[in-house]
Amino acid sequence: MLTDRYGRVIKSLRISITKRCNLNCIYCHQEGETCKPEKEISKDTIVRIVSSATGFGVNKVKFSGGEPLMRSDFEEIIAALPALKDISATTNGILLAQRAASLADSGLDRVNVSVPSLNKEHYKTITGSSHAYPMVLGGIDAAIDAGLTPVKLNMVLLKGINDSGIDEAIKFIARYDGNVILQLIELMNFKNNVSRFMVDIDGVEKMLGSRATQVSERSMHRRKKYFIDGVEVELVRPIDNSKFCANCNRLRVTAGGKLKPCLMRNDNLVDINENATPDEIRGLLEKAVMNREPYYKG
Secondary structure (H helix, E strand, C coil), X not given: CCECCCCCECCEEEEECCCCCXXXXXXXXXXXXXXXXCCCCCHHHHHHHHHHHHCXXXXXXXEEXXXXXXXXXXXXXXXXXCCXXXXXXXXXXXXXXXXXXXXXXXXXXXXXXXXXCCCHHHHHHHHXXXXXXXXXXXXXXXXXXXXXXXXXXXXXXCCCCCCCCXXXXXXXHHCCCCCEEEEEECCCCCCCCCHHHCCCHHHHHHHHXXXXXXXEECCCCCXXXXXXXXXXXXXXXXXXXHHHHHCCCEEEECCXXXXXXXXXXXXXXXXXXXXXXXXXXXXXXXXXXXXXXXXXXX
């Protein structure tokens, strides 16, 4: 297994397959990548990395971007992967209605859909798009029809914009009979220009706790699940969360084909050449894992 110096075993990969996106969200951290790659990671390189990682026991892959559905060969990438326990993707949902069925047929198991607000004007303020909102809602319906469930609806909380929309989001997912889970996500201020939007996450946690009929906590990452009015709401708190880092079991791959040991750092990347052999990739995976250390330490 791939085990770092802190005893953390790598079980999953998060692969950014493009930096391109069809939205311009004010909170986007671009998977911690600061530079646009000269060339996007190829399908063959992705497959070689995943295949090599499965030899170490990695059994989950999550695809992200940018917007992964900007890749016309996304279905081909998924279909070429070795057998895995779980293959998922995070998408803004704009192109999902047209491709949910083909993605499912290719082997995708489930999706996270970013929906920062169910208020059209707030959605426009956050994403910069005045026309995408109905397309995203159609994408959620198509994902459920295709069996890409549970769909996780990602809502990054922004003070003064969408923090008053939690009730609306809970009511929205209730119509899907358990096929949609709401994830409320603490804002990560990568650009140092959105701090004014940081919410009182402790206050949000107390509010959810006061309304929940049941509360459970995932063993990893200090994520609490609240069951409210028959729906599941998960609170994601990555900031200053030493438990989040202490239990991190994910290795990232950038859109340019570099292994990225930590979302928050870019000074310890490991480059994978397009022509790297499986043996070379295995060695590079081991090197990247040895570069890992918790960003937030207890």
